Amino acid sequence: MASKDQVIEIIHKVAAAIEREAQFLTDLDNAIGDGDHGINLSRGFKKVEEELPVVADKDIGAILKKVGMTLVSTVGGASGPLYGTAFMKAGDAVKDHVSISADDFIAVLEAAIGGVQLRGKAEKGEKTMLDAMLPALDAMKAAGTADAKAMLDAGVKAAKEGVEYTKTIIATKGRASYLGERSIGHQDPGATSFTVMLETIAEAI
Amino acid sequence: MKKIINAVDQVEEQMVEGLCKAFPQYLKRVGDTHVVQRANKKEGKVALISGGGSGHEPAHGGYVGEGMLDAGVAGAVFTSPTPDQIFEGIKAIQTDKGVLMVIKNYTGDVMNFEMAADMARDEGIEVDQVVVGDDVAVDGSLYTVGRRGVAGTVFVHKIAGAKAEEGASLADVKAVAQKVCDNVRSMSMAISPCTVPASGKPGFELAEDEMEIGIGIHGEPGTHREKLQEADQIVDQLMTKILADLDFTGSEVAVMINGCGATPLMELFVVNNHVADVLKEKNVTVYKTFVGEYMTSLEMEGFSISLLKLDDELKKLLDAKADTPGFKVV
Numbered sequence: 326m327a328s329k330d331q332v333i334e335i336i337h338k339v340a341a342a343i344e345r346e347a348q349f350l351t352d353l354d355n356a357i358g359d360g361d362h363g364i365n366l367s368r369g370f371k372k373v374e375e376e377l378p379v380v381a382d383k384d385i386g387a388i389l390k391k392v393g394m395t396l397v398s399t400v401g402g403a404s405g406p407l408y409g410t411a412f413m414k415a416g417d418a419v420k421d422h423v424s425i426s427a428d429d430f431i432a433v434l435e436a437a438i439g440g441v442q443l444r445g446k447a448e449k450g451e452k453t454m455l456d457a458m459l460p461a462l463d464a465m466k467a468a469g470t471a472d473a474k475a476m477l478d479a480g481v482k483a484a485k486e487g488v489e490y491t492k493t494i495i496a497t498k499g500r501a502s503y504l505g506e507r508s509i510g511h512q513d514p515g516a517t518s519f520t521v522m523l524e525t526i527a528e529a530i
Numbered sequence: 531m532k533k534i535i536n537a538v539d540q541v542e543e544q545m546v547e548g549l550c551k552a553f554p555q556y557l558k559r560v561g562d563t564h565v566v567q568r569a570n571k572k573e574g575k576v577a578l579i580s581g582g583g584s585g586h587e588p589a590h591g592g593y594v595g596e597g598m599l600d601a602g603v604a605g606a607v608f609t610s611p612t613p614d615q616i617f618e619g620i621k622a623i624q625t626d627k628g629v630l631m632v633i634k635n636y637t638g639d640v641m642n643f644e645m646a647a648d649m650a651r652d653e654g655i656e657v658d659q660v661v662v663g664d665d666v667a668v669d670g671s672l673y674t675v676g677r678r679g680v681a682g683t684v685f686v687h688k689i690a691g692a693k694a695e696e697g698a699s700l701a702d703v704k705a706v707a708q709k710v711c712d713n714v715r716s717m718s719m720a721i722s723p724c725t726v727p728a729s730g731k732p733g734f735e736l737a738e739d740e741m742e743i744g745i746g747i748h749g750e751p752g753t754h755r756e757k758l759q760e761a762d763q764i765v766d767q768l769m770t771k772i773l774a775d776l777d778f779t780g781s782e783v784a785v786m787i788n789g790c791g792a793t794p795l796m797e798l799f800v801v802n803n804h805v806a807d808v809l810k811e812k813n814v815t816v817y818k819t820f821v822g823e824y825m826t827s828l829e830m831e832g833f834s835i836s837l838l839k840l841d842d843e844l845k846k847l848l849d850a851k852a853d854t855p856g857f858k859v860v
Contacts, residue, residue, distance in 0.1 A: 351729060359748040361609050364728045368606070397645070401583075401609040403638035406645055444641055495673070499637045500750055502674040507751070 326473040326530060328424045332385050333377060335529045336392060340370035342525040343518065350521075353514040357501040362404060362514040369400035369408070384423055389433075390416030403499060404515060406444050407454065414440030427470035430477075434462050445498065452496035452508060454515030457487035461523060477527035484520040491516050531730045538727045542584045546604055549591050553855045556595045564604040564611065565619035566591040576694040576703045577601070577623040580632040580687060581616060582639060583608040585726070585828045586747060592856025593684065598691035599632075599854070607726050607828070608748045610638035616646035620655060628656035628700035632686050632707065634679025635663040658700055660707040662686050664716040664836065666775045667744025667752050680747050681788040681825040682714035682836040685848075688857065692850035706847065713839040715775050717768045720745045720790060720832030721758060743767060747790075747827045761797070765804040768835050773812060778839055782817040783809065784848055786836040791826035793833050798822070801833055817845060824856070 327335065343350075343366050350363030373395045380391045393412030397405055418436035419429055438458050447453045464483035468476045491513035496502045501513070535541050546564045550557045557566045565581075580590045581603025590602035600623040605611035620629050629650070633643045640661060647657040664682030668674060690707035698706075721741045723732035733749035736742060741764070744752025759767075787802045789795070798821050809816055817840055825834070840848065852859040 355729075355731075355733060359608055359746075359750055360726065360729055360733050361606075364726075365606070365609055398612045398614040401605045401612050401638065401642065403610075403636075403641055405610075405612055405638070406641040444645075445637075497673045498675060500675075500746075500748075503668040503678070503746070504751060505669070505673070 326425055326427050326430055329385050329388070331529070332388065332425065333381060335526055336377060336388070337374060338529055339522050339525045340374050342521050343367055343370045346518070346521050350514050350518055353512060353517055357496065357504055357508050357511045358514060359500055361402060362518065365400045365402050365404055366408070366518055369396045369405065372399040384421050385425055386416045386418075386420035386422055388416070389413075389419065392416075403445070404518070407441050407515070410440035410444045411437035427473040427476050430473070431462070431465060431470065434458070434465070438462060447498045450494060451498045452491050452494050452501060452513045453498050454513065454519045456491050456513060457484040457516035457519045460484065460487040474527070474530050477523070477530055481520070481524045481527045484516075484523050488512050488516045488520050531725050531727070533725070533727060535727060541727050542604055542606055545584060545587070546591065549855070556855055557591065560601070560618050560622040563615050563618045565601055565615055565622065566594050566604075567601040567619065567622050568594055571623065572600070573625050574627065575625060575697055576627045576700050577625050577629045578632060578687070578691055578694055578703075579603065579616070579619050579623060579629060580683070581605065581611050581619070582634055583610060583748070585724075586825050588823070588856025589684065589825050593687045593854050595852070595854030597695050597850055597852035597854070597859070598687045598857060607728065610636065610642045613642050613645035613649060616643055617649045620646060620650045620657060621653070624650070624655045628658065630690065630694070630700060630703050630707065631657060631659040632683065632690065633659055633661045634683055635661045635676050636678065637675050656700060658704050660686065660690075660704060660711055662711050664711070664714045665718070665746065666715050666771050667717050668746075678746050680716045680718060680836075681786055681834045682716045682838065684786065684824045684857065685714050685784065685836065685838045686710045688852055688859075689844055689847040691852065692847040695850065706843065709844065710838065713776070713844070714836060715772045716834050716836040717772050718745050718747070718790065718832060718834035719743050719752070719764055719768060720749070720830050722792065722831035724749050724791065724828035724830040726828070745832060747825060749827060749830060761800050762804045765801055765808065765835070769805065769808045772835060772837055776839065778812070778814045778837060780813055782815045782840045782845070784838040784840060785809070785816055785819040786824060787819070787821045788825055788834045788836065789823045790830040790832040790834070791823065792829040792831040795822070798833055801835070805835055818848060
């Protein structure tokens, strides 16, 4: 599916996408959270871009781990530990790899989701990034790994539906939980940022 | 956005540096981090660390000093500090009696502090924690992440800090910190919003004649929005909710009237005037009152009321000496 160089290229594209969508993500967060999601992720991925050359000669596992550690130490808030842990666990799933297959990508996403659940103690249906991540994983498994592009497209479609679904439910995790029913009608910023990342990956393959 | 800053991405750095330059007798920076610790580290006591996003000054660096915290960690504005920064703070202040983290109950804060504690334990440092959730405006039910930690946290710093200064064990310091958490209740309101520098836009909007009741310390929405009322009516509304949440009848309390950053002291005293009257009427005795800016929200205009129910132990610890830039008991 992707060589190591392509993975590095994709991380740069993800960083650019987060930068591009930062204001939108922040606006979403302003509505139901504390209005810093885009700002914080953007600060983290800028640092990731600085750090990437340092690990360019390492394997994909080490690169993803570095991305995770960089996010943990620069993003803050809830999204720092969540995305940071996700990338670190993803790195563990492809330790020593110099390329990743579609099957590897499923393993990466599964590990990332495991990291988010470990750190955030959330489940499906709580209006969090998991509401995009879990359907995306299911859809990609269902699509099969024979055609990586088709698999990723199925994941993106499901993630987008997941984002739409977050508009219909009450938040029970994070700061949005204090709003109760007033959180209905708003899409979850974390589910949205994950979808932006997955879509960027899908476009690059 | 109109602010007295140099560059958006330098605000936290220059705030921490300026704070240390203002109070060199109390504070020093830990390396190049945004952690401040006591200028003279005290051994043989439980070390207390707290922190949160910047924008709440004097919290938390301003409460570092004798009788209160050993370190305060400043994250980006309104954003929890990162685990590596908290970990550097823990390493700098650790003693053989252990470290207690005082965390305000926000998802990000809890996650980042717990990750830092994991890192510290890996190095053999004993770390425990209390999580403060004193805000009665939000529901602490199963369907939320629990109540938010707001200005009542300063009472935790004061009282746990006094206990630690006595040389008490980690378990005893934690127990008294938890006692404060169990007996403190707060609620806030605002009449104008605040703007996070990196965002450039106010976190929310209020019409000229509106107020937000139950607002959080990052400008998060509260319980509801309504037409602005007179100060006494606003106080009645907040006090009704606070007094309904914990039975203060017949007890002695510490009162904190906290300005959110842009509220004239004059108005805070107007607020306190009626708070005192309400307490008297409800047969609650005011033991000590604090009026001022303790847990701000940038330039938000509004206030919070915190009530701490006291017993003999808490009274003694509240009266113990505290000498920090932001809080003094002499």
